[in-house]
Amino acid sequence: MVAAALLAAALVAAASYVLGARWATDELQSRFEAIEQSLSGSNFPLNERVLDSLAELTQTELVSVNVADEVIHSTTALSERSEDRYQVSRDGRKFRVLFFAIKNESSRQDRVARVGVMFDESQIEASRRRAAMLPLATGLSTILALTSIMLLLSSRLISRVSKLQRRVEGIAGGDFQSTAADDVDDEIGRLGGAVDSMASQLSQLWSQINRQQSEKLLHQIAGGMAHQLRNSLTGARMAVEMHAQQCQSSNDEGIGVAITQMEVAEDYVRRLLLVASGRVDEDHAAEVQSCYDDVRSSLSPIASHLHVEMEWKVNGFPARDAVDSGHEIVGLVLDGPTWIAAASNLIGNAMQAGDDVRVELCSIPGDLVRLRVSDDGPGVPEKIAEDLFEPFVTSKPEGMGLGLSVARRAAERLGGEVRWRRENDRTFFELDAKLG
Incomplete structure (x- = not known):
């Protein structure tokens, strides 16, 4: 673009130079004709004084010659004469000379036959240069301004394109979070917005693929664990039942709790086997209050063994007095075992994290029914906070990171959601489920 602009300016300057030469020649001819018209028919003598006065008046140099073409008088000293030019010896100037004839030269006392009007070639050339310099200066200044603007815009565009390139390379490398769009509403700005939109879609797709892969791996792990646990639980339950038959005390609460827990564990194993095979167990609607009481009765002994202080409430009242005080929650959850599994996971995690655990059903x-579980533990590490409910995300060295993932899937199946927050040095988990 700069080369094209320079070429255009050079062409305009050349054309102006040619036109300037023509204008200078036309001006020179016009001045010559005016002098010829004034002097060719004059009757006054063209002596030295008159020629000097006329030269000063017309701002030219004049020379008079006789019939033999000999110089009679010249207003400037001449050193050399050619066909149409005279060279001045003092400073080397060259003149262009145009002659006109004097009428009645034979009867004139000054013997002047012709008068030559000498025009300085340097002035003619200066007129040509002036004609060319204006468009050339205008063109060059315009080129300079346009080049500066173009460089500024180009550098800005290059910077934006480079940013867009780095963003695309980042997306190719798996970085879906940074942005490329800016506030400029042009093609590059809209392209950056399209790249950000693509990155957002790729991020969602990537998360979905990871979740699917995690669920697939979860199914495989569930199948392997379930087959191992089923054999162990069967043998343990048979041993406990035999001990119960041989035990003399018919009201052994420990044996009853152990058998109940084994039944729950066997139900978990059965569900794990269904998950591993890609099937889903049939829903078993259950009273939410009954599910809550089952969780409390099964986890309270564990809390006592761990020396964890537990507080159980229903609608703000202690759980043991909820039925008597008329604050029991009435309603069915879509699947009782699913709700129990999710609640047990949340409460079990709280019991492992802190020494003071509060559980409330409201x-x-x-x-909707909400289970709120809080503990006084240190809280969730910041590095896993955003992906806390994803499979295999855990801060426990011995953990697998499946509990909260199960809780989330359970909440979705029950028509609710699960979430967490940190407030007043306590960690809160809330499980919502729809009541039927």
């Missing part, structure tokens, strides 16, 4: 508008 009804909320929208036909």
Whole structure:
């Protein structure tokens, strides 16, 4: 673009130079004709004084010659004469000379036959240069301004394109979080917005693929664990039942709790085997209050063994007095075992994290029931906070990171959601489920 602009300016300057030469020649001819018209028919003598006065008046140099073409008088000293030019010896200037004839030269006393009007070639050349310099200066200044603007815009465009390139390379490398769009509403700005939109879609797709892969791996792990646990649980349950038959005490609470826990564990194993085979167990609707009581009765002994202080409430009242005080929650959850599994996971995690655990079951508008679990533990590490409910995400060295993932899937199946927050040095988990 700069080369094209320079070529255009050079062409315009050359054309102006040619036109300037023509204008200078036309001006020279016009001045010559005016002098010829004034002097060719004059009757006054063209002596030295008159020629000097006329030369000063017309701002030219004049020379008079006789019939033999000999110089009679010249207003400037001449050193050399050619066909149409005279060279001045003092400073080397060259003149272009145009002659006109004097009428009645034979009767004139000054013997002047012709008068030559000498025009300085340097002035003619200066007129040509002036004609060319204006468009050339205008063109060059315009080129300079346009080049500066072009360089500024180009550098900005290059910077934006480079940023867009780095963003695309980042996306290719798996970085879906940074942005490429800016506030400029042009083609590059819209392209950056399209790249960001693509990155967002790829991020969602990547998360979905990871989740699918995690679920696939979860199914495989579930199948392997379930087959191992089923044999162990069967043998343990047979041993406990035989001990119960041989035990003399008919009201051994420990044996009853052990058998109940084994039954729950066997149900978990059965569900794990269904998950591993790609099937889903049939829903078993259950009273939410009954599910809550089962969780409390099964986890309270474990809390005592771990020396964890537990507080159980229903609608703000202690759980043991909820039925008597008329604050029991009435309603069915879609699948009782699913709700029990999710609640047990949340409460079990709280019991491992802190020494003071509070569990509350309450009804909320929208036909929902909420289980709120809080503990005084250190809270969730910041590095896993965003992916806390994803499979295999855990801060425990011995953990597999499946509990909260199961809780989330359970909440989705029950028509609710699960979430967490940190407040007043306590960690809160809330499980919502829809009541039928």
